[in-house]
Amino acid sequence: MPRRPSVPFALPSLSQRLVVPVVCVSVTFIAIVDGAITTVALPSIARQFQLTTAALDGVVVAYPVCLAMAIPASAWLVERFGGKRVLLVALAGFLGSSLLCGAAAGLGQLVAYRAVQGLSAGVLFPASAALLFGTFTPAEQVRVSRYMIIPQQIAPAAAPVLGGLLVDHLSWRWVFYVNLPVGLPAVLFGALFLAGDRGGRPARFDLPGLLLSAGALGTVMFGVCEGPNRGWSSPAVVVCLVLGVVLLAAAVAVELRTAHPLLRLRLFTDRLFRDTNLLNLVGLIPIMGALYLGPLFLQQAQGRTALESGLTTFPEAFGVLLTVQITGALYVRVGPRLIVGLGLAGVSATLVLLAGCDADTGLWTIRGCMFLFGAAIGCFFIPTTVASLATVDRADLAQATMLNTVVRQTGGALAPAAVTTALVLGTPSGAAAAPPVAAYQHAFLALAAIAAATAVFAFTMPDGPARAAARGDAAPGGRSTLPRRRRDRVDA
Template sequence: MRPRFGHRVSPKAAVCGVFVAANFMAIMDTTIVNVALPAIGRDFGVDTSGLSSVNIGYLVALAVFIPVSGWLGNRFGTRRTALTALLLFTVASGLCATAGSLEALTGYRVLQGVGGGLLAPVGMTMMLRAFPVAERLRAQQYVMLPTAVAPALGPVLGGWLVDTASWHWVFLVNLPVGVLALLFGLGGLPDFPGPGAPRFDIPGFVLAGGGLAAVLYALTAAPDRGWESAGIVVPLVGGAVFLAALIPWELRTRHPMIDLRVAQDELFRTTQLVLPPTGAAFMGVLYLLPQFLQGDLDYDALHSGLATFPEALGMLTASQIVPRLHDRVGPRRLMVAGGAGAALIIIVLAILTATPHPLALYPSMYLLGASVGLLFASAQNAAFVTIPASRTADATTLLNVQRQIAGAFGVALAATLTASLTTSAAAYRVTFVTLACLCLCACVLALRVSDRQVREAYDADDRASRAAEVDVSS
């Protein structure tokens, strides 16, 4: 039975509120914990190299359960799946704060990863089913909040909590957000049942979860352990083989866990090619810039986080601008402009490594966030306009799989390049230029996106809405 106050909560508001809160916690958790690792190591008597399991356990669990999210949403309904994942993530956060050993903390982080792996795809599925095509760009003004703010806020908030309180608070900070989101969701979160999931695809689960987990583990650990070590080569190659074998299996089986045929939609496929290089470049910059500021300019963790934070404001600005420009300019031009702008700003950051100046750094990060936000908001909206509601779970699962791999690849690429070059200044410049080239690749790929298909989808949705209004009135 739902609480009485739930009748006053709009279903669309409930979906937005739960999705934003849940996604914010899941994304921020990937960055906020890094700041606390030295303090955790001191408490448990473990050096920094021995703390990798804290993050790797979370990422591997995240990778295993992202592919399952679509099946669970279709089988049990999005409301039940989302609230269960939110509860699991919140409880696991509290348990992490009480951990008395590294082994216990790693186990609780795995539980967090299970919840986090379900939250983003199921939340995005609810958003797509709650909002018709014509309203999704407006909804993205709120949906972009966790993507924009969480990665940049994590280091700032984490550094402040560790310095003023203790490392336990980087996990406790999730509790009020999680509890409020749960109460809000119980009050008004609607259910969006899918087409059903008659049978669990065990081979698909093993191939998708195992392959994604192995690849993400290798990409995360490679910069520290070396790409040539057997502990990296074996999971990287094995994971790639699993993911390659997943494609023919999922296309052949009657009840696939992830229906890869959704990628036959031309607009979805072309936009999915644009997002990975941009995501890799963006996460690479967010990793690289604090390393430069702390290693070469002697910034502390808090001030390097503050120097990075303007990118979040830039992304939020872009989320407000895109709905106003979308119809007049078209998503293709917005994506090309965003990718080109991001490449240009990253080149500026490469120049600033030789002559760094705070007055140039802060506006550069703001413009980088605005450029990336322009591309992200346009591409994510265009990706789903021709996807029917019954297939949104498969589409959002694929989107989140590529997002995780792209982010891990971007960080691994940045860390590897900076470690492989002899001089620090040259290493940062070469790495920034490489990341800028990824953004230019996204520009070229964005030229294939069809504005005509987007307009036709909007027109079809508008005609369907008018027909529904006529039916109701008659």
């Protein structure tokens, strides 16, 4: 009897419900830390290259501009080559460009490599989200998101502290090298255990759509990022914003008339998808704006150190981590409409409290406000993310997550621009460089007004389909499997 051939060593089979979150957590942590840690190193980079800190503006701006330009192509790439390939290639590109950033010999090289980082991240974020939400059913996504939110909160809080330690004790180059110890194991783990799919045969690549959408997003992002620094009346800013709006209008017109568009804008005809994205676009302005404004108030208006500032804003993360566990448990029962509306109302109320702080307000009072602020925004992230995909067909998942990323990145970019503009308007002409305390108070009130208006809109969101999907009562695309009479009560 012939001997059976020996079986080669086989890797243990791991559940994708474990593998996918591990990879996605690593990706999220790396990308968020990189975005938050770079600014800490700018003074040291300026000294290394004998430049002023202002001259390093390109290092900061190149990343979000290129990220925005790469996002539109991400969904097509996932559909064509599969989520595993796209995610791992993008992560490898991100890590490689991080290594090159750390080894840069001059400002030009550093800006170029930061641009490559941004291009990689523009594909990385949507591919990671598509892989994550494609692995779990709508009923499971709420539970998974309760754990995915943890690195999203820890990363921005830890990044300034980590960046300061690396710059002080090693070199500014290590703020880029630090991505490798986390990223390389993630690439290896994903390559070995992620379930690969060969992708499909999507329609012909929509090159006009890419050129118009990438040009629009890139120019708008540049204008928004540079507006507070150069002034909103600066010719470069005005030209970029006007050109971006024109290109955006052209992109919308072309994509709506294309049989197989790169951007499936028709997804916005679904009210739940449209409303949740509007909430993300506008709601992120007061949320991210307050996180940007808080350290400025502490360090400039109160004269606190960077360490005191970090320790004072850090309780926000504890508030988020506490609330997301509660909202995750309540999501199916009460739906996203009530959770998001009350959360934004809490954001507005907390910002009013922060507007009452002055130069003599104690740190523990501000820490208490930041904890309440975190508890309020913990009601925002998970419900809007999960509900936005509740009525989306599985075939459109990559497109939907890509459009979600575009909206979130835009809202995140508008936040510091809105805060800086409010501070400039609140500073008397001819005053010292630092805005007065009243300017910070007015900025907090402006953010509170935006949050209150967004809360009112949140209470009009239709969340019946979202609750049905979370219970497992909806077919793909949000079509309920409930009897018609019961479905009418659910959708109310």
